[in-house]
Amino acid sequence: MQTAASALIPIENFFESSAFSGAIISPDGHRLAVRVALPGQRVRLAVLELASMQVKVVAFFSDADVNTFRWVNDQRLVFDLADRQLAQGALRYGPGLYAVNADGSNYRQLVTRTDSRQNKRAILMLPWNTFLVESIGDQQSDDVFVSQREFTRPGDINDLALLRLNTRTGIATTIAQPPGTRNWLFDKQGQLRIAQVRNGAQEEIHYRDGNDAPWRTLTRFDAYGESRDAFIPAFFAPDGTLYVHARQGRDKLALYRYDLDQNRIDDAPLAASPDFDVQAEMLGGTGRLLGLRYETDAQTTLWFDEKMQAMQKQVNALLPMSINSLSTGWRSATPYILVRSVSDTMPIQYHLFNSETGSLSVLGSARPAIVPSQMANKELRHYKARDGLDIPAWLTLPRGAAKMRPMVVLVHGGPWVRGSWNWTAESQFLASRGYVVLEPEYRGSMGYGQHHFKAGWKQWGLKMQDDIADGARWAIAEGIADPRRICIAGASYGGYATLMGLVNDPELYRCGIDWLGVTDIELLQNGSWGGHSDVSEHYRQYGMPVLIGDAVKDAAQFMATSPLQQAARITQPLLLAYGSADQRVPLPHGRKFYDAVRKSNAQVEWVEYATEGHGWALPATRYDFWSRVEKFLLKHIAPP
Numbered sequence: 024m025q026t027a028a029s030a031l032i033p034i035e036n037f038f039e040s041s042a043f044s045g046a047i048i049s050p051d052g053h054r055l056a057v058r059v060a061l062p063g064q065r066v067r068l069a070v071l072e073l074a075s076m077q078v079k080v081v082a083f084f085s086d087a088d089v090n091t092f093r094w095v096n097d098q099r100l101v102f103d104l105a106d107r108q109l110a111q112g113a114l115r116y117g118p119g120l121y122a123v124n125a126d127g128s129n130y131r132q133l134v135t136r137t138d139s140r141q142n143k144r145a146i147l148m149l150p151w152n153t154f155l156v157e158s159i160g161d162q163q164s165d166d167v168f169v170s171q172r173e174f175t176r177p178g179d180i181n182d183l184a185l186l187r188l189n190t191r192t193g194i195a196t197t198i199a200q201p202p203g204t205r206n207w208l209f210d211k212q213g214q215l216r217i218a219q220v221r222n223g224a225q226e227e228i229h230y231r232d233g234n235d236a237p238w239r240t241l242t243r244f245d246a247y248g249e250s251r252d253a254f255i256p257a258f259f260a261p262d263g264t265l266y267v268h269a270r271q272g273r274d275k276l277a278l279y280r281y282d283l284d285q286n287r288i289d290d291a292p293l294a295a296s297p298d299f300d301v302q303a304e305m306l307g308g309t310g311r312l313l314g315l316r317y318e319t320d321a322q323t324t325l326w327f328d329e330k331m332q333a334m335q336k337q338v339n340a341l342l343p344m345s346i347n348s349l350s351t352g353w354r355s356a357t358p359y360i361l362v363r364s365v366s367d368t369m370p371i372q373y374h375l376f377n378s379e380t381g382s383l384s385v386l387g388s389a390r391p392a393i394v395p396s397q398m399a400n401k402e403l404r405h406y407k408a409r410d411g412l413d414i415p416a417w418l419t420l421p422r423g424a425a426k427m428r429p430m431v432v433l434v435h436g437g438p439w440v441r442g443s444w445n446w447t448a449e450s451q452f453l454a455s456r457g458y459v460v461l462e463p464e465y466r467g468s469m470g471y472g473q474h475h476f477k478a479g480w481k482q483w484g485l486k487m488q489d490d491i492a493d494g495a496r497w498a499i500a501e502g503i504a505d506p507r508r509i510c511i512a513g514a515s516y517g518g519y520a521t522l523m524g525l526v527n528d529p530e531l532y533r534c535g536i537d538w539l540g541v542t543d544i545e546l547l548q549n550g551s552w553g554g555h556s557d558v559s560e561h562y563r564q565y566g567m568p569v570l571i572g573d574a575v576k577d578a579a580q581f582m583a584t585s586p587l588q589q590a591a592r593i594t595q596p597l598l599l600a601y602g603s604a605d606q607r608v609p610l611p612h613g614r615k616f617y618d619a620v621r622k623s624n625a626q627v628e629w630v631e632y633a634t635e636g637h638g639w640a641l642p643a644t645r646y647d648f649w650s651r652v653e654k655f656l657l658k659h660i661a662p663p
Contacts, residue, residue, distance in 0.1 A: 034653070036392040037452040038645035040066075040107060043387030046363070046373045050162040051097040052355030054125050057373070057387070058089055068092055068102055070125045071386075073359045073375065081127040087136075090118060091155060095190050096162050098125050103155060104136065110644070111636030112604025117151035120169065122190035133193055134169070149188070149195060156185070160213030162353055165191045168198075168209065185215070201229050201238050210259040211307070217256045217265075221246070224565045228256060230265075230283065241286060247569040249473070254281070254288065258305040260312040266293065268302055274472040276300035278315065294325055300470050306331075308353050318470065320403050321444035322346050322365075330378075338362055338376055341383045344395075345369055346444075349376070367419075368398035370446045393446075397422070399454035401444060406497035408490045412466060412478060416494050417442050418503070419450045419460040429508035429660040430459040432495050432524075432532075436515030438479065438487065439570070441470035456653060458660075461498055465490035465520075481572045483516075483544060484523045484584025491520055492528045508660035512536035512652075515608060515637065522586035522616070525593045534659040535593075536652055538600040539608050539637055542616035543587040547608070548574050558607065590619035596626040598655045600648055602635030628655065 039062075046057040055071040059080075066088035067080045082089050082102060092102035103118035120134035134153045149169070156168040171184040183204060186195040200207070201218050208217035214234055220227040227243040244250035254269035257278060265281040269288055277295035279288045294303050299319040306314040306324070314326035326332040331349065338347050338360075345364040362374040362383070370393050373386040401419045408414050421428065431453050435442060442462055450460040464471060465487050467479020479487050491511070498504035511524040511532045518540015525535045541547050547558070548567055567573075572580060582588050597620065601613030613631070621627045630651060632644050639645045 032397060032455050033392075034452065034646050034649050035642075036390065037448040037455075038642060038649060039390065039392070040642055041371075041389040042391055043373065044371070044389055045092065046361060046386065047092070047094060048350055048352050048355075048359070048361045049094050049097055049125070050353045050355075052352035052357035052359050053097070055361065055375075055386070056092060056094065056100055056125075058092070059387070060088070066090075066107065068100065068123075070100075073357065079127060081123050081125065082121065082130075087116075093155070093167070094162060095122065095165060095167055099123070099129075099165060099190060100125065101133075101155065101167050101190055103134075107640070110602070110604065110632070110634040110640045111606075112602070112634030118154065119151070120149070120153065120155060120188075129191065131190065131193060133188060133190060147193060149186075149193075153186075156207065158207070158209040158213070159211065159353070160209060161211060164213065165189050166213065168207070168213075168215075169195070201227075203227075204229075208256045208259065210263060211261045216259060219256065221561065226253075228254070241281075247566045249477075254279075255302075257303060260305065261307045261310045262312070264312075266303075266305075270473060274474050276302060276473075278303040278317075298471070300472060306350075308351050308355060313351075316348060318443055322348060324348060334360060334376065334378055337381060338374075338383065342374070345372075365445050366395070367401035367444055367446060368451075369393070369395040393451075397455070398446070398451050401447075401450065403444065406494060408466070408486070408493045410486070410489075412475070412490070414466070414490050414494060415464040415468075415471060417444075417450070417460075417462040417464075418498075419454045419462075420503075421454045421457050421459065426502045427505040428457065428459045428503065429656075429662065430461060430495070430498060430504035430510075431656070432491060432509065432511045433460050433462045434465075434491060434511065434513030434517035434520040434524075435462060435468070436513065436517045437469075438465070438467045438483075438516040438520075439469050439476070441468050452649060453656075456656070457662075458656065459498070459503055461494055461504075463491050463494040465494075480570055481577065481580075483519070483571055484527070485580075488520060488523050488527055491524060492531055495528075495531055506531075508533060508662075510534045510536065510656060510660050514539045516541060518542075518608075519586065522593065523584060523589075525595050525597070526586065526589045529592070529595065532595060534596040534598075534655070536598045536655065538598075538648065539602065539605060540586075540599075540612070541608055542612040543585045544571060544581045545574055545578075545585070546587070546612060546615075547571075587616050587619055590616060591623045593620055594624055594626075596628075596655070596659050597624065598628045598630075598651060600630045600632065600651070602632050602637065602639075604634050605637045607637035 044058045058066050059069045060066040068082035068089040069080045071078050087104040088107045090105035095101050101122045103120050116136040119136040123130045134149045135151045153169050153171050158168050169186050169188050185198045188195040201220050203220045204218040205221050206219035210216050218229040225243050226246045228241045229238045230241050231238045242252045244253040254267040257266045257268050267281045277292035279292050294301050294315050296319050301317045303315040303317040313328040316324050345366040348363045350361040358379040360376040362376050364372045371389040375384050399419050404418045453460050499506045511521045513521045518537035521535045521537040617629050
């Protein structure tokens with residue numbers, strides 16, 4: 024354990040906002056657009072001319088930060104805004120929508136940031152509840168797709184209108200779609216071809232051959248149950264072929280070609296993994312499918328194009344210690360390739376590869392203050408749960424780690440998400456302070472197959488909790504962790520698991536850190552006590568009973584697995600942190616639990632961050648919270 028303050032890497036290095044992010048190469052390969060930010064300044068949109076390496080800032084606001092952006096065509100960009108100097112509770116504006124040419128000319132605001140119509144110019148714009156839709160399109164017009172949403176309450180959308188918007192004129196036309204549509208899929212020519220429809224508990228996939236063709240239903244299935252007919256539309260390849268993600272009776276999700284003439288999925292997958300679900304992203308260009316990118320234990324690229332295969336080998340030889348993702352323009356007419364690199368010890372870094380000269384140059388890093396040689400290695404390990412289920416877990420060991428180290432069991436949120444082999448601020452910060460970090464992929468985590476996912480249904484506080492405890496005991500048996508110095512920590516569901524870990528296994532965990540954690544399942548379902556939750560009514564009605572449990576039928580289980588109801592059993596030191604504007608886990612979760620637990624536990628620390636939501640938006644909040652974590656761990660599980 025490092026003891027000299029001067030030897031410690033500053034907290035700010037881990038939790039500062041990204042300095043260089045979201046780089047995208049233009050369709051013709053001549054330019055690169057990227058978000059850039061100097062310390063303490065607003066995020067700007069910049070364009071780099073790759074041949075001359077000349078940079079020009081094309082969008083900069085004094086009261087907002089550039090957020091999402093996309094190339095409309097070779098010359099034009101579209102973007103929206105955020106305010107990274109305000110937390111969620113202080114936000115008063117929508118994201119807006121703007122367009123500008125790559126040289127900074129022909130700037131136009133397309134969508135207002137407020138619902139006010141007092142401004143005469145606002146009459147010429149679309150209203151604030153208009154949002155950019157994820158689509159590639161042909162990238163040879165000035166048009167993008169946007170949706171207009173009617174919010175009936177936080178989390179619930181009553182209607183979704185789809186519009187085609189010209190970014191030069193601001194003129195929008197409505198696109199017909201089936202009632203209840205919630206998601207869309209466009210082909211490479213920019214035509215709407217797939218509509219995903221929600222009909223009660225059913226999900227329906229509708230398809231049409233073109234703009235004037237009638238819609239037909241490809242499949243319908245239970246939104247939260249199991250069905251052999253279920254699939255997720257993935258993308259249309261440049262040649263018009265539809266690809267979908269499906270299980271086809273297998274445990275792991277894979278990518279398949281969908282035969283639209285026969286209305287069936289091919290028997291053999293195009294991309295699959297024996298150990299992980301595959302959800303692939305299309306890598307296309309020059310009118311054909313060049314390859315696929317998807318996540319296994321780390322990001323994986325499968326190239327079908329021989330030239331791209333050769334370039335991948337060249338880049339990997341130049342950057343052998345990282346996962347390197349290559350991107351080219353859809354109609355690239357240049358030798359320039361964008362390389363996005365990441366590893367367990369290196370935050371995202373961008374390079375430019377010249378395929379003609381074989382040269383590689385650094386463009387920028389998300390966190391330039393991080394030195395990879397000072398970071399800890401992260402690896403995927405496996406252990407057996409008490410009922411025999413295989414549990415993957417990410418293990419981060421401090422540099423030069425000896426045996427029997429203090430350990431933080433860091434539980435991911437969701438719970439229906441997963442981790443990956445990459446650099447993460449939380450685990451690296453803890454490792455820099457000398458702690459082993461174990462991140463279990465307990466049952467219910469996604470990405471490891473249907474059996475692993477379904478094993479977590481209705482297991483909050485039960486077998487999901489056992490998996491986490493079994494991971495800690497595995498680390499003890501392996502000589503990795505000191506059994507007297509283990510702390511459990513997590514946010515959201517991870518905060519819930521932290522509290523239930525202290526309840527179920529008091530002899531195992533010396534302390535706990537819960538931020539933004541659920542403290543009562545019934546409250547999560549009902550969303551009452553004065554807190555406004557953004558959990559949708561659809562999920563409450565159809566999703567929760569399947570995944571978590573039924574409030575009436577499982578009432579006894581909810582009582583037994585409620586940290587709030589079991590608060591008197593928690594006697595270990597505990598750090599609690601909540602945001603006053605959290606709409607996913609409203610503040611009453613934290614306050615009610617704090618009032619209950621401190622009646623019998625004098626070792627509880629409480630911090631409430633004004634206007635913060637479900638996650639720390641402000642760097643100052645992140646610095647303050649993790650400094651509290653550092654002091655808390657030093658006090659309770661640091662070496663003697």
